[in-house]
Amino acid sequence: MSAKPIITETFTCVRCGLTVGASAPDGSRRNHCPSCLHSRHVVDRVEGGPSECGARMTPISIAVLRTGDWMVIHRCVRCGELTSNPVCGDDNRLILIRMAVRPLAQPPFPLETFGDL
Numbered sequence: 001m002s003a004k005p006i007i008t009e010t011f012t013c014v015r016c017g018l019t020v021g022a023s024a025p026d027g028s029r030r031n032h033c034p035s036c037l038h039s040r041h042v043v044d045r046v047e048g049g050p051s052e053c054g055a056r057m058t059p060i061s062i063a064v065l066r067t068g069d070w071m072v073i074h075r076c077v078r079c080g081e082l083t084s085n086p087v088c089g090d091d092n093r094l095i096l097i098r099m100a101v102r103p104l105a106q107p108p109f110p111l112e113t114f115g116d117l
Contacts, residue, residue: 014040014056024088032059032072034090041076045083053079062087062100070096 009022013033024030032039037059044051055078063071063084070087087096 011040014038025090026088028086028088030088031085032057032074032088032091034088035092037072037092037095039074039083039085041078041081041083043083045081051081053081055079057083059095059099061102062096072096072099 015038016036018035039057041053041055057074060075061073071084074083
């Protein structure tokens with residue numbers, strides 16, 4: 001049984017400037033900053049290859065898969081493409097929770113309507 005190779009690559013966060021290891025704590029490859037959760041648009045999901053956009057990807061939401069795994073939803077600030085990426089064990093939990101509860105804290109309808117039900 002061979003062990004997963006340790007990835008020693010790093011990248012600099014496009015938003016906060018943090019130097020980030022490309023390897024997450026579980027050994028998987030990471031593509032976003034664990035501090036601010038921003039990323040760079042390097043993969044074109046529609047075309048299935050590298051993206052020439054290269055703009056900043058802003059974390060906008062959280063999705064929860066049927067397996068219970070959390071995904072960060074990113075939107076490109078230049079072209080608007082949406083992507084999803086797995087949450088890593090060392091990601092900023094405060095930002096993750098803020099995104100998860102935002103729909104409850106800011107619903108698209110007035111909460112007073114529940115008083116009439």
